[in-house]
Amino acid sequence: MKISLLPTLLFTLFISSVSISQNAVQDSVMLKKLYTTALTDGKAYDWLDYLSNEIGGRLSGSYEAELAVKYTEAELKELGLDKVWLQPVMVPKWTRGFKEYAYIESPTGDKTITNICALGGSVPTPNLGIKAEVVEVKGLEELAALGREKLEGKIVFYNRPMQPELIQTFEAYGGCVDQRYSGAAEAAKFGAVGVIVRSLSLRMDDFPHTGAMSYGDTPVNQRIPAAAISTNGAEYLSSLLKLQPNLLFYFKQNCKTFDDVQSYNVIGEITGSTKPNEYMVVGGHLDSWDLADGAHDDGAGCVQSMEVLRLFKKVGYRPNHTIRVVLFMNEENGLRGGKKYAEEAKRKNETHRFALESDAGGFTPRGFTFDTDAANFQKVQSWEGLFKPYLIHYFEKGYGGADIGPLKGNINVLAGLRPDSQRYFDYHHAANDTFDAVNKRELELGAATMASLVYLFDKYGTE
Structure with missing residues (x-):
């Protein structure tokens, strides 16, 4: 005797579809x-x-x-x-200490105060601060290409912005966060005395953005201070450097690691x-x-x-x-x-x-x-x-x-x-x-x- 399995299969599919439908209704009610x-x-x-x-x-x-x-x-x-x-x-435990202070000094001695903040984990500047010529770079590769001859005794200014054309803003952030995180460690290898990093923001404003940085295996006595500069400040500094390449940058910060x-x-x-x-x-x-x-x-x-x-x-x-x-x-x-x-x-x-x-x-x-x-x-x-x-x-x-x-x-x-x-x-x-x-x-x-x-x-x- 031949027994058709079709009715059983159809019944099973029917029960399954009813169960799925009921679950969907229950889930919809719960989400609501x-x-x-x-x-x-x-x-x-x-x-x-x-x-x-x-x-x-x-x-x-x-x-x-x-x-x-x-x-x-x-x-x-x-x-x-x-x-x-x-x-x-x-x-x-890292503390910022008293508010940071910075200015740009032209060859004629004119000073323009600019907004900065210490990066998290940075060492402080000396008590009297740091003043030095500035070298602008767009990233770590450009830094390495310049070498010690052009960087020793200078303040490195990392100025690679987040890419505004990227819809995924976290992708834009990831594309330039290395200069904040590793910028000081890399600059110290070439004798730089400090770093200033463009804030990781797509908006033009006067708020510097802090964030974590690392010295890696840099010896403690070779670590250099690192700070973020606001996006408006970064644009202004970059434009001045095109006109006055030998201008000076001064900054003072009082952070401490416990x-x-x-x-x-x-x-x-x-x-x-x-x-x-x-x-x-x-x-x-x-x-x-x-x-x-x-x-x-x-x-x-x-x-x-x-x-x-x-x-x-x-x-x-x-x-x-x-x-x-x-x-x-x-x-x-x-x-x-x-x-x-x-x-x-x-x-x-x-x-x-x-x-x-x-x-x-x-x-x-x-x-x-x-x-x-x-x-x-x-x-x-x-x-x-x-x-x-x-x-x-x-x-x-x-x-x-x-x-x-x-x-x-x-x-x-x-x-x-x-x-x-x-x-x-x-x-x-x-x-x-x-x-x-x-x-x-x-x-x-x-x-x-x-x-x-x-x-x-x-x-x-x-x-």
Whole structure:
């Protein structure tokens, strides 16, 4: 007797399609709840207000960073999470000291004051400052081509701008950050006495942008001071050098490096209902530079990450996996917090499935980048339709984030929230990165977008 399998197959396909349809409806309803709650009953903006206006810049090792640890720990406990704790981590301590001072001096003795700031980790100038002729270069290769004969005793002026034609502004940033990070170490090899670096910003203004720099293996007694000059200042200096190549530049800065001090990653979690020993992480970095509040970089990412767990509790969602919020310390000048978290996770043999980082400002969310394999990325792409009502269309393979990066190799998916980046480098590491530059609604949309992605990965797991 022949039995046809067609009816059975059709029934199976029907049941499967019904299940998929039901899941899509349930997911759509959940995303709507998350967005509605974030936009009508959000907490992220209030948290950011306190971090920015009551605590301020949170440079690693500072008193303000310590206050931020205590504040966020208390707020996470207030949410009623299943567990909140501090993870000790030793961090560098560098201080700026009194405000920097600089001027351009013409051959006739005329002086024009210009805006600079010390780069993070720089040594100070001598007590009376440094005055020397300036040599302008567009990058490290041009520096090396000039050699010691033309650089010894001079101040090197790195003036390669971010490329304005690049739509991806992080690509433009990556194209010239080497002159800030390694510029002093390379210039010292040729006998330069200091470096001035064009601020990494696409906007023309008078705000110098600080950031991390490294001396590499340069002996301590051969390290030279490094400062950033505003984009307007860089243009002015460059134009003067074309007319007066032998002009002088003077600058004085009072920064100092101390021994490492103890700080903490702040961690809170909701224990998973069915997979409590499998972890999903959402986070940002709690430290910031000292010139401003660090509202976009990365106060926004921290409060958005805290909001993810608050939203889950508010809408009554109990996750399958254990969901952790991690506020990492020392991303800006050492990445000690991210490395410590990964180190402890490995030591405890913890199983991490997914991590999401927000460290690109509190602007309107556009989507995500994913550092993962083809199977997991295909799963992500199947969710695009759920996000389109919220104008989230950008799903690409790419970079996850600096603090979650050390987990790579022991995790299935690393993801990064990608807000609209066109204005980010107007504020990045500068004195105008303040609370008033963050739009409440944009910040809340970012938090809801993060919560939605965490929900979907928690529900459907990783491959």
